[in-house]
Amino acid sequence: MPLLEVTDLAAYFHTREGVVRAVDGISYSLEAGETLGIVGESGSGKSVSCYSLLGLLPMPPGKIESGTALLDGEDLLQSSKERLRALRGKKISMIFQDPMTALNPYMTIGAQLIEPLVIHDGVTKSVGRAKALEMMDAVGIQDGERRLKQYPHEFSGGMRQRVMIAMALITKPEVLIADEPTTALDVTVQAQILELIQKMQKELGMAVVLITHDLGVIAGSCDRVLVMYAGKIVESALVKDLFKQPRHPYTEALMASLPSVNRDAEELYTIPGMPPDLTKPLAGCAFEPRCSQAQTVCAQESMALDGLDGGRASACIRVQRGEL
Secondary structure, eight states: OOSEEEEEEEEEEEETTEEEEEEEEEEEEEOTTOEEEEEOSTTSSHHHHHHHHHTOSOTTTEEEEEEEEEETTEEGGGSOHHHHHHHBTTTEEEEOSOHHHHSOTTSOHHHHHHHHIIIIIOOOHHHHHHHHHHHHHHTTOOOHHHHHTSOGGGSOHHHHHHHHHHHHHTTOOSEEEEESTTTTOOHHHHHHHHHHHHHHHHHHTOEEEEEESOHHHHHHHOSEEEEEETTEEEEEEEHHHHHHSOOSHHHHHHHHTSOOTTSOSOOOOOOOSOOOOTTSOOSSOTTGGGOTTOOGGGGTSOOOOEEOGGGOEEOOHHHHTTOO
């Protein structure tokens, strides 16, 4: 039985301009110890899908329209606010996207690290402080005694990201959601952060959901990947299979957008057009207006994720028919 099983999750935002179908019926599972990547352009529904699991969507305007999310057999989407508060930070933790704003500027780093232990494990502050020092050392923050007394503005972006990781892991959760943990960090620090997450995952045996728009991060960190576009999953595959042979034109376009040292000097490929307006109904495939391989049928038949050989799945009609 999967550790986390999401079925037909739909999360919409009800606005004055209309209903935004940010996440529109996605399903996936996560096994213990597995790293699952979720990749796609900004606005594809990656972060909203995970905020929905944790009860972090602003309601209103957000609303969970349908679905289940079973964590160890318990439906997160049906849990009360009190139960979710007990689960968040204990069984399932999240590294938020922007380390520059995710920390409380009025609290010391030590207070923010100790708080999850006091709330979830009921430890004393002295015991929490000792564990906080251990975790700071584990994530590579030196001089912990002094650092615990400092405030977020006294830390660099990379150091704040390490603090975020320490906060998420200090209670030893079963599932870690990392929402673009390397955004706005330089390449060297990016590599350090990803190595740190992998190291802590092996030590704790937890499952990881890694949200990113960077296929390079997916290639180096994940076991399996979901490609999202316009609130839906358009392709699902093992990472090695995805990079060997993508089975959706959107995935191919994302891979073509990656810079490569092996290519001759040429203009970097960009996907033409813009993502669709999710307040308007889509008659066919959402990617059809931007797809170089689209045909008439793509604009007429709705996009549905269907299984392929080898445990893969694609939402491309032409791939399902064997034409691509």
